[in-house]
Amino acid sequence: MAIERTFSIIKPDATRRNLTGKINAKLEDAGLRIVAQRRIQMSQAQAESFYGVHKERPFFGSLVSFMTSGPVVVQVLEGENAVAKNREVMGATNPENADAGTIRKEFAESIEANSVHGSDSPENAAIEIAYFFAGSDIVG
Ligand code: ADP
Numbered sequence: 001m002a003i004e005r006t007f008s009i010i011k012p013d014a015t016r017r018n019l020t021g022k023i024n025a026k027l028e029d030a031g032l033r034i035v036a037q038r039r040i041q042m043s044q045a046q047a048e049s050f051y052g053v054h055k056e057r058p059f060f061g062s063l064v065s066f067m068t069s070g071p072v073v074v075q076v077l078e079g080e081n082a083v084a085k086n087r088e089v090m091g092a093t094n095p096e097n098a099d100a101g102t103i104r105k106e107f108a109e110s111i112e113a114n115s116v117h118g119s120d121s122p123e124n125a126a127i128e129i130a131y132f133f134a135g136s137d138i139v140g
């Protein structure tokens with residue numbers, strides 16, 4: 001299995017509750033390596049563009065205002081099968097449906113404030129990583 005990279009965000013509900021370290025421990029325990037990481041305040045334009053695929057969904061406005069409500073931690077994760085592995089560690093979008101031990105089951109507040117983002121395909125991972133990181137920011 002080839003080494004792969006994925007893009008991750010620790011969302012404002014989690015940074016607000018000081019959960020960055022606990023979430024990073026779950027990622028690392030799953031064998032994912034944090035090869036780039038930066039804490040930022042997302043602008044409205046950045047959040048709208050990042051979540052552009054959801055712009056027709058009824059929750060779009062609320063999602064953008066949630067994602068700009070406080071700092072987030074943007075990350076690049078590396079490991080075998082990293083995209084799928086991260087989705088597994090994250091758990092289902094709705095924490096009520098997430099498996100025991102997943103980040104969203106343990107930490108999410110709601111379907112919106114669900115603590116983490118993770119890319120859904122290697123193609124989207126490459127696009128999302130390039131949105132926040134230069135190649136020289138990533139040290140594997
Ligand atoms: P995921 O983050 O699991 O890939 P989606 O890509 O479908 O899920 O949605 C992106 C984000 O939009 C979710 O993580 C969540 O923060 C928010 N979201 C998704 N569905 C809803 C919903 N029904 N109501 C409110 N927010 C939602």
Ligand code: MG
Nearest residue numbers: 117118119120
């Ligand atoms: Mg998604």
